[in-house]
Amino acid sequence: MSDIIQLLPDHVANQIAAGEVVQRPASVVKELLENSIDAGASCIKLILKDAGKTLIQVIDDGKGMSVTDARLSFERHATSKIRAAEDLFQLHTKGFRGEALASIAAIAHVEMKTKQEDQELGTHLKIEGSKVTYQEMASTPTGTSISVKNLFYNIPARRNFLKSDTVETRHIIDEFQRISLAHPEITFSLHHNSNEVYRLSESNLRKRVVSIFGSKMNEKLVPIEEETEMISISGFVAKPEYAKKKRGEQFFFVNDRFVKSPYLHHAVVAAFDGLLEQGSHPSYFLYLKVPTKSIDINIHPTKTEVKFDDEKALYAILRATVKHSLGQYSIAPVLDFNRDSNLDTPYDFSKKTSVPSTPKITVDPTFNPFKTETKRESSSSVGSTYVPKKETTSWESLYVATEEKVEQEDLFETTSEHHQANKTFQIQKKYLLSSIKSGVVLIHQSLAHQRVLYEEFLESITVKEVSSQQLLFPITISFSSAEIETIYTLKSDLESVGFDFDEFTKESVTIKGTPPSISESKITNVLEELLANVDLDVPDTNYNPFDVMAKSFAKSLAIKTGTYLSQKEQENLVNNLFSCKEPSIAPDGRATFKTLTLNEIDQLFQG
Template structure:
């Protein structure tokens, strides 16, 4: 009988190892960013194409690698942070190159450029599926640039399991935010499909949080700072008034590494006892520093779960610290906290008797119209009457002249309108062609309108106060029980958008008011679209439901292909589009317009 057990070839073993480390593009982003940080970088750039499926490139200005290190970092079981088994229990870094790069190189095309500061030339290595295809000397700047192209190109089944670009991009941004929040002193730049998503300058922790989550976050934050023998805690929690119906902005960092801990989360929630409504979740950004030897970070492949030696003590300290800060900064509700003490009635006035009614004195001889400065009022009146008569003598002529001038002005106005050339044209009721100095731009009208509506909705929901219109007769809409739970879960966000709910039952939702920007006939369509979008979203993602709301609104209410637009509507849409923050892509990542320069147009006819 032949032998059954055999050793796996290296390329198969590498692909299996890659499956543990690289689950999706976000896994690669996490590893590369952490490597750049451990290399001592002060500036890190992350460039993406197609949600990382086509390209993930991380460029840093760190210490770089020697030629030997550059080659060894792609070998299996190669690492810079472990020398013996004991080091596994005393990790202070995230891992400088090595190990993860071998897994990444097994399932992608990798190009590495690196140079140390004291070297004149750097090293360029290209790898495809764990095989080094070229290694050469190259002129490059100090630091390291790693480009990972065509992820899972040799494992098509794994590539097919990836989600849409939108969802994969959300995973990447989650990882990017976690790394950026853990290291506010490092500047970060994120580009996706040549569009700048984040440009985070070196700053302190508070400014970094505000830069990522928006200016409104600044007023929500309550600082946390506590030093003990076994634990150091700093960071921020959000005020109870800004609690959310979902777990979104909840971040724990232990020794500058993002972790997930239901146990520590319970400690924070417990500190908010009595301050939150039922079903609400607090937001927090908490940074814990503990001795590296007191934690085990290797109980999970992604290192997002940690085992503590003294969990109960950490729980008690964390809960007490958060509770103390909420009280110290007067976050707990008090009665009439805006009262002005200067307006209080003194206690010694309690028995004071009221005095007599004050008397009012009047001068009976006072005449405000008596004035001796004007002596000869009759001549003045006579001159005024003569002047008025002269003006009114030619009243008919004055009216006729005005009428003629008005008619001429109107004729000139209409003539100028006739002579005006339109710069925008509609093609097949689908595209808009607009003339620009360098050529022409072709715009997808529906996607353009989606972008305009999306940014408008997002501003109204998050920055401004959305206005509502009350319905004369409340509308009852039937949904599945699971869908009703989803709607109820985002009830506060929908109310912020302008919805007013009269009642929730097991089978229906009764709506009493809607945003002024939508019509009653669109309610059902809009909510159904919203439910579909939420179901496609990743659970517990850090993106707010406000983003999903705005996207659903824009998709439902945007003008559709086949809609005819007059010249005024075309020009308004084009102007509104290019006033947006991101005019080049739709809310769902699709390109909105294509520019054709005069040279490109000429080349068509000269070819």
Template sequence: MSDIIQLLPDHVANQIAAGEVVQRPASVVKELLENAIDAGATSITLLLKDAGKTLVQVIDNGKGMSTTDARLCFERHATSKIKNAEDLFNLNTKGFRGEALASIAAIAHVELKTKQENEELGTCIKIEGSNVVSQDVTSTPKGTSLAVKNLFYNIPARRNFLKSDTVETRHIIDEFQRVALAHPNIAFVLHHNNNEVYNLKSSNLKKRIVSIFGNKTNEKLVPVDEHTDIISIKGFVAKPEFAKKKRGEQFFFVNDRFIKSSYLNHAVNSAFEGLLEQGSHPTYFIYFEVPPNTIDINIHPTKTEVKFDNEKALYAIIRATVKHSLGQYNVAPVLDFNRDATLDTPYDFKNKPSVSTPKIIVDPTFNPFKNETLDKNPVQTEKPRTSSTKTYQSNFKKDTGSWESLYANLKTESFSSTNTQEELFESEKETETGKTFQVQKKYILSTIKSGVVLIHQTLAHQRVLYEEYLEHITVKEANSQQLLFPINISFSTTDIEMITGMKADLESAGFVFNEITRDTVVIGGIPTSISESQITLILEQLLDDIKLEVPDASFSHFDVMAKSFAKSLAIKTGTVLSGKEQETLVNNLFSCKEPSVSPLGKPTFKTLTLQEIDTIFSK
């Protein structure tokens, strides 16, 4: 029998490796930015076209490469970062495996220009699908320029799996932000389709955070700083009142490398215990410095998941550090050992006899109305209190039986039964309106021929609004109402970029934009179906949904817009509905094309037949 195992050709092996290293354009951005940082660059420019699908180019002023290094860097496992296996446990660089450039060159058109400082001319290499097309001498500035064009051109199936430009741009910006936050001392510039998105100057950490997430971030931040033998912690956490419903702005950096750690995230959340509303998540930018030999960063291809030697100790230190910062800056209540002496009891009063509490004597038999018939003359009511009190007492005692006789024939069993019923229905008052009942301000119970139907009022209203908005946006012409005074809303640079990309779709929905600047949106008109106070909520919800890739399975932004509008404007749990409102909601729900599920796929109602109800009580 012949041999069947054979070695794969290099270009095939590189394409397979690219499946792990290069998942989308953002993966290319991450690798190229980290290479520029490892090269000692102080200024890095990132150029994008079509969300990186057409072009990803990184230009840096680092030390550059020689002609031999420029050719060798595209070979598999070629690296200048490590020499032997022991170096893996003492890493001070971003990359080290030597797979990135080889993988990228296998699935794209790559053009490299590089020059070292002491050289007069540099090197230009062009590669297409692992094949070197040309290698020439060129005139280029000091540093390296690497352009990756037509990503996945030779793997069309992989290219088809890429998301919309908006989603892919969001991933690229996420990677850009992580690298820029880790290195505030390096200047970064980002251009997308010839539009400048970021221009970050070299600065300190706080200024870098503010320049990325907007000027409003400055007032939210509380500094964190702690140094121990096993870890040094610095950074910022946001005040509890600025917590968000989504896990968005949460950043951990270890030795200037962005990481994800649910374990350490739990430590931060526990420090905020008692300060956040249910379902809210804190914002934080926390930087760790640990000895390189106490961390393993080679357990995941993207190097975002790491393993610490002493995780339990780090957990305790992080939790205590964040809790201390919140207390130190009067964000959380703490024990105040600096007692204000002016609030103490004066010394002269400490030995004074205690003041006696006045005694109040109440006469339980006093009846102020008993003597009304006797005192026909109002002037005669001004009698000495002692005599009138005696009169009232004697008269009240004589007729005590008259009012007690009213309850003489009342049976004990009847009273206790009535009382029990009152307690039952007082504690669970349902809103009864014909055929509908509102239960716990959350559900609507309606009777049908075969039994009853229990409707979730929020999810049902979401379905009704979703179909209405989708019809108005896609079929009917959306109507706008002009605002008397245009509204200015501040957003981060990232959000502005997303709003700019969706501007045409938002205008189709009824929004009117007077102006869009680098950090502000001026709105002059809104859809007639929403109110002025809801604009910010709706836009923030829409941006969050796009960041979480809600539109992946949608045919356009219109669908995710309709979902976001419905989710933002639907009635919430706890809202009391009148009888007419309940009936209208039920009728509108069952007039929908898909009444059984909400826009996000959750069931809107549950039907209980008479047989099912009988089964419950027959057990």
């Protein structure tokens, strides 16, 4: 029998490696930016076209490469960071994969210009699908410029799986933010389709955070600082009152590398215990320095996960540090034994000459807690009056509601006597219970309202003529630069559903008109919900901005759990839900109602 195992050709091996290294344009951005940082650059420029699908260019003023290094950098397993296996556990640099440039060159057109400071001329390389098509000496500044064009040009199936430009740009901005937050000492800039999104000058950490997330962030930050033998912690957490409904500005950096750690995230959330509203998420920018031997950063292909030697100790230190800082800045409640002026004797009262008399207390000497209570005559005296409890037959009667009507209203929340025979009841201000011929139907009021609003919005967007209600006074809403960029890319779509924009700046947007169904007080919530939904991984072929908008509007404007509904409102919601084209499914795919048949109910009570 002939041999069947064979070695893969290099270009095929590179394409397979590219599957691990390059999932999307943001993956290329991460690799190139990290290489520039490792090259000692003090200024890095990122240029994008069409969310990186057409062009990703990174220009730095680092130390550059020699002719030999420039060529070797595109070979597999080529790295300047590792000489032996032990080096993997003593890494202080970022780009140590050894597959990155080779993988990128296998699936794109790559052009590189690089020069070292002591050279008169640099090297100019062009590579297409792992093949070097051009190599010459060239006049170029000290440093390196790499252009990656037509990503996935030779793997159309992979290109088809990329998301919309808006979503891919959001992923690139996420990577850019993480890297620029880790290195405030470096100047960064980001240009997308000739539009400058960021220009971040060399600064300290606080200024870097503010320059990325907007000037209003400055007042929200609480500094964190702790130094132990095991770990050094610095950075900021946002004050609890600025917590967000969506997880967003949460950054952990270990040895200047962005990481994701659910375990350490839990430690931070635990420090905010009792300070956050239900469903709110704290923002934080935390920098941890640990000995390189105590962590393993190489456990995941994207190197965003990390494994620590002693996680329990780190958890305790981090939680205590954040909690201490919140208390130190009078954000968390702390014990204070200083005199509280609010407890002083009031000024007017201190002038009075009369001394208040001490009230007298009368105790019933015949009272026995272990006996059944009986009616007694009330006795009165100067200080207080003893009023015996109403006679009860046993201690269990203490758990009986004082009025049966109150109990009925709390369970079913009916509104008037003539509605008692109605088939719809509200339970715990969350569900609607409705009787049907075959049993009962339990409806989730918020999800049901989302379905109703979703279909109404889609109808108004696609069928009805679009109208806009002009605001009496235009309102200006603050966002981060990245969020402004996203809203701007959706500007024409938002205008087509009724929004009317007045002005865009780097940190705010002014709105002078909205769709008639959106009140002025809801505009911020609607746009924040839209920004969160844009991040959904929707394939480019099926991406529909109007559908995303309809889902966002419906979710942000629907009645919430905890909202009381009158009998009329309950009936309207039920009728509107079952008038929908798809009444059983909420816009996010969850069920809007569940049905219990009489047989299923009977089975609940069978022994």
